[in-house]
Amino acid sequence: MRDRHLGFVAAAATLLAAAPLSTIFERWTWLIQCTVAVALVAGAATLARSLRAPLWAQLLGMLVTLTLVLTLMFSSGEELLAIIPMPGTFAHFGELMTFAVEDMRSYGVPVPDRVGLQFLTVLGVGSVAILVDLLTVGLRRPALAGLPMLAIYSVPVAVYTDSVHPLPFVIGAVGFLWLLVADNVDRVRRFGRRFTGDGRDVDVWEPSPLAAAGRRLAVVGVALAVLLPSPCPA
Structure with missing residues (x-):
């Protein structure tokens, strides 16, 4: 049950980390496609874990x-049966990758819905979702999951010649912090009961003073990450 919860948090954090891609596309078709892909990937991982699969x-x-x-x-x-890929399917995927490269050269941001770019986006976000789930739930290394999530953010940074709006960064950072919090809460619950700094027992339903301090530090950290670069020269 705990791994299932953490797996869904990893999927949600991946989608939040994909928020910077909204600055690249004119419409939200990519988000619908990525949401479906990430949800099904998370469902497959949950099913495999419920079956005690390695x-x-x-x-x-x-x-x-x-x-x-x-x-x-x-x-x-x-x-085959409209869903089972055949050799021609993978050849078609290669063509879509070629179309995506051509569209990158031909269109400026924000770009319209182009099948090649949509394929590349779903492939990229879906792959990141797999890595995040593997690192967070499988290997219990959620901090390392920030690396593939950061790779998504680097796409609009590389595309835009000017600075990227900070709001998508904040959304992605919130997703990463949520992932860290969920993992640490799960670790504490596995270990046993919680205690305050003076040794007082804290029930599960009570807010933890340490968690409250962590949330305040997270807000300050994200705010500094957004505000400090603004006065710096390009």
Whole structure:
């Protein structure tokens, strides 16, 4: 149950980390597609863990699910039963990657809905969702999950010649902090009961003073990350 909760938090944090991509696209089609892909990947991981599958089987299940989602969303017409990929499907994926590269050269931001760019976005966000789930739930290293999440943020930073609006960064940072909080709460609950600094026992339903301090530090940290670069030269 705890791993299931943490897996869904990892999926939600991945979608929040994808918020900076909103500055690239004119419409929100990419977000709907990425939400479906990430939700199904998280569902596949949860199912595998509920069956007590080993880590490699969980990873395989997520990869297969992402492949099926891409096949369904960006079909070539050569699939078996409309969802099982065939060799022509992967050739079509290669063509979509080529289209994406051409669109990057031809269009300025924000770009319209282009099938190649949408395919690349769903593939990228879905892959990040797999890595975040693997690092957070499988390997219990949620701090390392910030690296693939940061890779998403680097896309608009590389595309825009001017500075990127801070709001998407704040949303992504909140998702990462939520992931860290959820993991640490789970670790504390696995360890035993909570205590205050003076040794007083804290029930599960009571707010933790340490957690409250952590939330305040997180707000200050995100605020400083947004405000400090603003007076710095480009």
